[in-house]
Amino acid sequence: MDAAARLSQLRAQAGRVVQTPLAKLIAGDPARAQEFALRVGPIYANFARQHYDRDALAALFALAQSVDAPARLKALFDGEKINLTEGRSVLHTSLRSDLSDAPVAKAAHAQALEARTRMRALVESLSSSGITDVVSVGIGGSDLGPRLAVDALGGAKPGRLRVHFLSNVDGHAAQRVLAGLDPARTAAVLISKTFGTQETLLNGAILRDWLGGTERLYAVSANVERAAQTFSIPAERILPMWDWVGGRYSLWSAVGLPIALAIGMDAFEQMLAGAAEMDAHVLRTPAESNLAFWHALTGVWNRNGLGYSTQAVLPYDERLKLLSNYLQQLVMESLGKSTRTDGTPVGVETVPVWWGGAGTDTQHSFFQALHQGTSIVPADFIGVIRADAPYPQNHRALQANLLAQTEAFANGQASDDPHRAYAGGRPTTTILLDALTPHSFGALLALYEHSVYLQSLVWGINAFDQFGVELGKQVANRLLPALEGQAQADDPVTRALLEQLRGR
Template sequence: MTASLTALLKPLAERQQPLRQLFAAEPNRAARFSAKACGITLDFSKNLLDDSSWQTLQQLAAQSSIRQLCQQMQAGAAINNTEQRAVWHTRLRQQDLQDLRLNGEDIGAAISACRAQMATLIDQLHQGTYLGYSGKPITDLIWVGIGGSLLGPQMAVEALTPYHCSPVRLHFAGNIDGAIVSDLTKQLQPETTLVVVASKSFGTEETKQNALALRAWFSAQGADKAAIARHFWATSANVQAAAEFGIVPQHILPMWDWVGGRYSLWSAIGLPVALMIGNDGFNQLLAGAAAMDQHFFNAPFSENLPVILALLGIWYINGFGCQAQALLPYSHYLRLLPSYVQQLDMESNGKAVDRRGQPLSDVTAPVIWGDAGTNGQHAYHQLLHQSQLKIPADFLLPLKVAHPLQDHHQRLAAHCFAQTQALMQGKTEQEAYQECLAQGMTAQAAAELAPHKASPGNKPSNTLLLDELSPYHLGALIALYEHKVFCQGAIWQLNSFDQWGVELGKQLSTPIYQALKAKGDAQFDSSTTQLIALFRQQNR
């Protein structure tokens, strides 16, 4: 494989024909550049691709370590080489768990036991048989976590709102901003509230401080040690730390080293999703992801949805120098998907060295951003259409919706499709001029306004159509983006499963916190010292 993807792809990108010409030359282009799997259709015809560039990209995939790393991942090899850990999140969603062992441990039995424990708790909460310390049923559950322990379940719970069937209300506490826990404790009662603390290490600062604040809230309301133990659960790999906090062993759901936080939705981190949509619904979420796994593992690269998306992303990052990608779900329920994919993509592949620790010769990972359509059309689509930036975009739309307002959905779909068409074809200055004349403007006025109304077009996009936004289809969609990120990491030859870059800020926050609490002079750079002084001044 070439040492520099940029050196390979940039000359091809510079020779690429405009999209208008590509569509004019091939009336059947959309059919040829489309693929479908697991109830998801990908139309990637509005990309700056011709036969030559597409063939080069597929050769890039064939020459990469994608297949090799897939085999190693499935075999339980430590492909997370900097932490010497296996990467087995795909095992969490498979149905057949027999003979599933890793380093001598019966992983299949552990996963089955965890699923059974989750199912029992959820049944008790749904049936009102899990009683609090005063004998009343639980009415509210607070999920305390951050990062992968929050973004995945929060996004999935929101996405599957039409499938909610829980009598228990769900609340998320993630950020260390005290306003979150403070607001929650004003509206809830400890005697009917269950708290689940999600932290692999049980030492993550934000999660631990929120858990401590909630425990103090229980104590202030008269709950004793036994009562608190009744109301607190955890999902963690550090059983000892959870027990020292006051959580009894039978209330601790397992986490494993072979599951990274941003890939953990399929584990006990998915408890909030299972709570809200029921155990059967959660099993459908797992089934959709498992189906996408099989598609990814077995489909040829030319028809493989994760591989196609991965190659297109690399094409724009290393060929065209694009530094951002918009993720635009035309679904109110999918509005948190961009935030989820931000972590999945940027934390996984935002790296500067390869798997061996050597500097990478290419830029990796785009800035992911976006929001639900059509809100974005009235905010930042102006930049997508008329700026000099080229920002590839993924448009997502469920074909079938649960609500009865079909005219709304038709209008929403019309906007989605129109945006991809407008980005592709644009509007020339001559077309804008003729349009102004047709509206009754004088030739001079039309000539003056036309440059402002023209759009360059030739802006690439993918359109992903879900048959419907069900638990199954959401599971497949999430797994699709997981595998896309995995493929890009394989092609860039980096480790997509560690995140050492987040450690420095955590380390530096400790002495700064101590300085904020202390009365003496802080010894930092002049900017940090000044900021600390201003904070102290306002918080005497």
């Protein structure tokens, strides 16, 4: 049975469930508040406010079994070439855990440990060198994960090294990052899997010239030879990447060097340990008790059963404000496909648009539309139980707002004044971290990674290629000569736009 046939059965379930308001589903099943919840280590997740009932959940878990999801999870950990379009293994789990006896996975884990030893030596060397600032140059997966982790885990006070991020090819970005830095006390890390990424090469050249040479340049790449040739970086200052790690899954590798420079190598390894704990849970736990299965199947239900086209992620912790940016790439680059692995059309809707921001700021921007707009937007609310900031009254207010918003989304409120009526029925999942630590942070990101892969199995798509990012880059390379007046564009609208760009 293909994805379209399986999901048509899901829509039949949804057609039944939506006849009952969400608030009534919750009131009619008092045990669901406890039984629709799971804990894995430092993470608790409650799905009781999702708009499904027990029969619909049973259909969702049957759907996971119909695509052989547990066995295909094992195939990922074992290093089978599940990235079919590129003929590659997908072994980001081997960067942080050793859960497979397969030789290819064992070999990958050994490589990861060797790279981590070299990474620790570089962190110690830079931390004792008199350097105060490090600029991390990368884009996409080479930037979003490390940027999020440094912002989330960096703490209230600057660490030994201040880490800054430069991704956008716009020269104003480089100008702003370098403003106020001292080139004599700054190093740069150039991160690119192929060392052919236009943005990273251009920004790397700016850093090389600004630093006055390559003495304080470091690199992370799968193409060590090209990194050495392009920027004259010696091999001892280049850490490896591998083709079995996709960019958006790479922060667990030496791509995480900026994280380790900001928070320390011990804390970086605690982050890996948190991800490894989630890996073990996901690999070894039956689907009905498996947090990644619950999260993934909830996403499929909202997209294909109920037809919702967007998904919000709303962390109620300022330190996680960049989480929505990170998840946009992880989820939408992985699941933004319309072709099955066998080359045929998917025939169903795949990834929704992911977006969001940190509460309570977002309550005063787009929550109006979430409460009273015509589109229903499912949301993941993420809270932290124990705060590190010394302002307990603020933290209680933050938690009160998180609880209030999820309750209001679900239950709504009737009013004689239609302008003050709230329909409710807005589904949410609440995820609580005991505290925001490297360990819990690593577990949280690993949860989302596994959820993405499980959704891809339901839709029959490859979560690990990203050909959709290539076309625009190819056209841009063709247009550079036109911008320099050395060629003409083929497209008539582009020609009109070029006239404006060149004429002014």
